[in-house]
Amino acid sequence: MRINCIKKNVFFLLFLACTTGIIAQKTTFNATDNADFYKATELYNNKAYAAAQKLFVKTSKESEPHKNIKADADYYDAMCAIKLVQDDANDKVLSFVENHPYSNKKEKAYLNVGNYYFSNRKAAHALKWYQKVNDKLLNQEEKNELNYKIGYCLLVSNYLKDAKERFKMLLGNPIYGNDARYFYGYIAYKQENFGEAEDNLSQLANDATYQAKANYYILDISFKAGRFDKSVQIGEKLLNTSKDKKEVSQISKIIGESYFNLKQYDKAIPYLTKYRGTKGKWTNTDYYYLGYAYYKKGNYETAIKNFNKIIGGTNKVAQNAYYHLGECYLRLDKKAEALNAFKNASEMDFDPKITEGSWLNYAKLSYDQGNPYKSVPEVLKEYLAKYPLSPENSEISELLITSYLHQRDYVGALEYLNSNKKNPENEKLANEVSLYRGIQLFNEQKLNEAKPYFFNATKAENAITVNKANYWLAETEYLLGNYDTSLTQFLLVTDDSSVSFNQLDYNIGYTFFKLKKYSDAANHFQQFLDKKNDNNDLNDDASNRLGDAFYATKKYNKAIAAYNKVIQEGGTGADYAQYQTAMSYGFLGKSDDKIENLRKISNSYEDSQLKDDALFQLGNTYTTTGSVPKAQAAYNRILTKHPKSSYAPSVLLRQGLLYYNNNNNNKALQKYKAVVAKYPNSNEAKQAVTNVKNVYIDIGKVDEYASWVKNVKFVNVSNAELDNATYQSAENKFLENNTNKAIEGFTNYLQRFPNGVNALKAHFYLAQSLNKIKKGTAAKPHYEYVAAQSKNEFTEESLAKLGQIYLDNDDWKNGIRILQQLEKEANYPQNIIFAQSNLMKGYYNDNKYSDAITYAEKVLSNGKIDNSVIEDAKIIIARASLKTDDYQTAEEFFIEVNKKATGKLKAECLFYNAFFLNDHKEYDESNKAIQNLIANYSNYKYWGVKSYIIMAKNHYALKDAYQATYILENIIKNFTQYKDVIEEAKNELRTIKNKEAKTNESVTKQN
CATH class of the missing domain: 1.25.40.10 (Tetratricopeptide repeat domain)
Structure with missing residues (x-):
């Protein structure tokens, strides 16, 4: 902008100079010598250059050599060529100089050509010809003009140093002085010689032609020299006179930045905003x-x-x-x-x-x-x-x-603390952190890995930490079955208020109970109950275990009192307490009280798993008291109401014995044969065969027995003793905990007697032995064999173990099959819960979300289940509901799970909290939830990164496109390991950019 203004001004001045002086000279001649030449010069002066040129060429050809008229004609021919912009114009000028070296028009030719190009704003061409002029042949006025024009041509051609020298010679000239001083100052400005520039430009402050431009450069010089007060003073004056928008914009910028540098920010802002860029x-x-x-x-x-x-x-x-x-x-x-x-x-x-x-x-x-x-x-x-x-x-x-x-990155904390042991405080802190790492591993059920951390924590100086470490070490040893060690650690806890569970006596009581030290167990269960804890489930369980401890030591009246507390309060395990009360009355010889309590179980506890147990004991008690019809009725209720009960073969056997004792041999045979037919692999089946034999002997029909027994596969009269001896040898090793020898023995038995009378037990105990040494795959077919037989005493445990093996191997297809069977046939509540809780997981993994929700609801409807199972059920419902687009239920259960969640699950819950807040358009609250997730659970990187996509959406919804795009670009750049997240981030970024492209405004409009 600055140079263009300079050029425009200078060319105007130079055009005036070109029309006077050198080029205006006329040639004199004798008109009578050549009429054509006279006519040509007249045409030339009238600017009819083409017509004039033809006559000048003709004159030159017709004139004698070495005559002035020929030289003049060649001169004007060249001038016409220049005027007409002919291709050979330069050549004609050079030819004229060469052919007429002594012509008085030689210097004029150079000057005229230079002036012509100068007037036509072709500085480089003009400079070329000006430099041919011998200035010694020029007068002073002509020299000044030539210096000015050469100086300008050099300036335009960016030869600043040479140009400056030319203008320097004219600084005091009355004609060219101000122009030269302006350009001299301008060149000094361009050379960043601001002192020299300001000295010269300031002398033009009152010059009408250069005042404004000189002041502008002085303004800029003052700014660059750091004289911001002066910049403001000059700039504000210039704004009052300047009408050029670009100039106003540039001056405003300088004033604004001057105020900025003066730290007068309130004054800077209006000028900075006026700048148009x-x-x-x-x-x-x-x-x-x-x-x-x-x-x-x-x-x-x-x-x-x-x-x-x-x-x-x-x-x-x-x-x-x-x-x-x-x-x-x-x-x-x-x-x-x-x-x-x-x-x-x-x-x-x-x-x-x-x-x-x-x-x-x-x-x-x-x-x-x-x-x-x-x-x-x-x-x-x-x-x-x-x-x-x-x-x-x-x-x-x-x-x-x-x-x-x-x-909760305790591994990282310990690594850092152990690597900086020079600080004694770090070593102390490491012992405390070991406690938290141990608890973390304990919660992950990595008990053996947790032990050394708890042990290290017992070395801490802090008494609270030591107590907690002993407590958790005791819990770990208990779960590992090391009850003596567990008890030792529990007894080292000196202050049970420091542990998180306020149930020390309860745990000690259980440990004594496992060690069969029932009196000690009873004392601690009573101490726990005396503290009146708020946890009713624990209180009920402690009361039942107190009763069990008295029961085991034959203190039946005390046992009954403990059990009655649970029964009267209708607490968890009340049916068990009722059953144990009945059994206690039985040992006290109070058969009527026993019968009364057994009948209550059958009539008062709808969902009790002990109904068939109670009926069986009721039948036995009626048998003992001689009430045979009532005994038969109780046994029949088991067969009709609980056909899959494990008591069924024993019930049939007892019914047969009752009929046999009443001389009803036909019905006795029916019952005994039913045992053999329905439960051929049970112990009762072997006894039933013997009883059938005795009945036939009594009625004198031994031949019928022989005919019948031939069809009983497991009976081989000749091999019976060998069968039992071989099995007994293997079983003895099993009972001695000699697992390897037991496996060898059971394997040998099944090879020799695949359908032997002890085949069922052999398969089960072989499976148990193999499972014990972590050979679950080898145990599977043996558990499968037991599970495939009619319900027996080993069915439930086999299904539970088999289900666990399939789950451990992620074989959900077979796992679901076994768990379904376990759910139907289990008597123990923990096995039913195990089946249902894993079925809900299996169906979820199989994308059968409705079935998963159904089983999760079954789990939650159960009264007595571990908190971990409850939380598993809730998260299954939350996730499955989300998959089925039931956002309302999903949100409700994520909120529930969040209350107790820790670790990775907590991070997931916080993510969905942010997700639902975004869905409700509560963008600021959603961002707060994400910040909570990032601040407290950043170890769970996947959920943190995924939540940042929601944060980007929130920012965009809050009109902050910069933050949104910055976050998404960083996700794409830094987290390539999460392909699903990267893809989502790319899609979101693409959407935002497409939307922004439609609404983007120019910088000019923004300012």
Whole structure:
């Protein structure tokens, strides 16, 4: 813009100069000598160059050599060629000089050609001809003009140094002095020799032609020299007179930046906003100045809008902008956004102080808010490695340890503490952290791995930590079956209020019970009950176990009193208490009371799993008291109401015995034969065969027995003793816990007697032995054999073990099959819960979400189940409902699960909390939920990264496209391991960019 104005002004001046002086000279001649030449010159003076040229050429040809008229004709021929822009014009001029070296028109020719190109604004061409002129042949006036024109041509051709020398010779000239001084000052300005430029330009302050332009350059010089007060003074005067929009824009920029440098930000803002940019666009620096000015005035929202426009900058200005952008976000308590800005600034090294400050803020915000891109400990360790001498190191080190604990990354905490043992405090803290790592492993059911951590924690100096460590070590040993060691550890706990479960006596009682030290067990169960805990389920269980301890020591009256407490309160396990009360009365010889209590179980407890047990004992008791019809009725109820009961073969055998004792041999035979037919692999079947034999002997029909027994596969009269001996040998090894020999013995038995009388037991005990040494695959066919037989005493346990083996191998197809069978045939509540809880998982894994929900609801309807199973059921319902687009149910159950969730599950719940808040258009609340997830559960990276997509959606919905795109771009860049998340991020980013492209405004409109 500046050069164009200069050119326009100078060419106007030069055009005036070209029309006077040198080119206006006329040639004199004798008209009588050549009429054509006279006519040609007249045409030339009238600018009829083409017609004149023809006559000049004719004259030259007809004139004698070495005559002035020929030289003049050649001269004008060349001049006409120049005027007519002919291709050979330059050649004609050079030819004229060569052919007429002594012509007085030679210098005029050079000058005229130069002036012609000069007047036509062809500086390079003009300069070429001016440089041929011998200025010694010119007078002073002509020399001044030539110097001026050469100086300008050199200026236009960017030969500033040479041009400056030409203008220097004219600084005091009355004609060219002001022009020369302007250009001289301008060249000094371009050479950044601001002192010399200002000295010369300031002398033109009152010159009408150059005043405005000189003042503009003086303004710019003052600004660059740091004289901002003077810049403001000159600039504001120029604005009052300038009408050119571009000039006004540029002057406003200089005034605004001058006020900025004077730290008068309120005065800077109006001028900075008047700047229109270069071709309507602002640079990053322009946005930085305006953003920083608003920042200093406390207008953080507007500052953010300007800083956010510095997109993709990779220089010192951009780094500063991102740093101050972070500060603005902090002032507005937008810490997640601030983290992104400081991260950006920390990744640049243009200003080391800004880099370090950004790193510190980035590290602290990562600790405070969590970090979606890296784990918080990783960020803090990077800071410590990058700035090992920072005065902030002590604080950051403390934050690092706390962050490990906060994120529940106890492995990382221990690694860091153990690698920095020079600090004695670290060693002390490591013992305490070991406790939390142990609990973490305990909750993951990795008991053997948890033990050494608990043991290390017992070495802590803190008494509370030691108590907790002993408590959890005792729990671990108990679950591993090491009851003596468990008891030792429990007894080391000196303050049960320090442990999280306030049930120390309860656990000690159970441990004594497992060690068959029933009196000690009873004492501790009673102590637990005396503390009147709020947990009714534990109280009920403790009362039942207290009763069991008395029962085991034959203190039946005390047992009854303990059981009655549960019965009267209708607590969990009341049916069991009723049953045990009945059995206690039986041992006290009170058959009527026993019968009464047994009948209550059958009549009062609809869902009790002990109904068939009660009926069986009722039948036995009636038998003992001689009430045979009532005994038969009780036994028949088992067969009709509980046909799959494990008591069925024994019931049939007892019924047969009752008939036999009443001399009803036919009915006795029916019952005995039913046992053999329906339950051929049961112990009762062997007894039934013997009883059938005895009946036939009594009625004298031994031949019928022989005919019948031939069809009984498991009976081989000749091999019976060998069968039993072979089996007994293997069973003895099993009972001696000699597992390998037992496996060898049972395998040998089944090879020799595949359909032997002991085949069922052999298959079961072989499976148990193989499973014990972790050979579940080898155990499977033996458990399958037992499960395929008619219901027997081993059916339920075989199904449970078989189901677990399939689950351990992720064989859900067979697992579901076995679990379905277990659910139908199980008597023990824990096996029913095991089946149902795993069926809900199996159906979920098989994408059968409705079935999964059905079984999860079954699990939740059960009164007595572990909290872990309850939480599993709730999360299955939440996830399955989400899969079936039942968002309302999904949200309800995610909220429920979130109340007790920890670790990875907690991270998932927080993600869906943010998800549903976004769905409800509660964008700020959704972001808060995400910040909670990132701050507290960043170890679970998948959910953190996935939640950041929701945060991007939230920001876009809140009209912050910069944050939205920045987050999505960072996800795509940093988390390629999560393909599903990357794909979602790319789709979201594409959507945002497409929308923004439709609504984007120009910078000019924005300002």
